[in-house]
Amino acid sequence: MRAGGYRRGAARVRVIDFLDRQGCCVAAQEIHQELRSSGEAVGLASVYRVLDVLADKRLVQRLDL
DSSP: OGGGTOOOOHHHHHHHHHHHTOSSOOOHHHHHHHHHHTTOOOOHHHHHHHHHHHHHTTSSOOOOO
8 A cells, every 4th residue: 555655654554454354245334333343443334435545546436225
């Protein structure tokens, strides 16, 4: 991500670390809820922004259900 010009922000690191531990797809709200319940201070808007960047880089796949 850094090579692409993106900073290594705390929210980005937390979301990517969370996704790395998952075995299946998760919704943005689930990511936000799980991070909050584990004491991580990441806002829902930040989760969406991180997911948007990852989707643009084709590192995650967006599903509209």
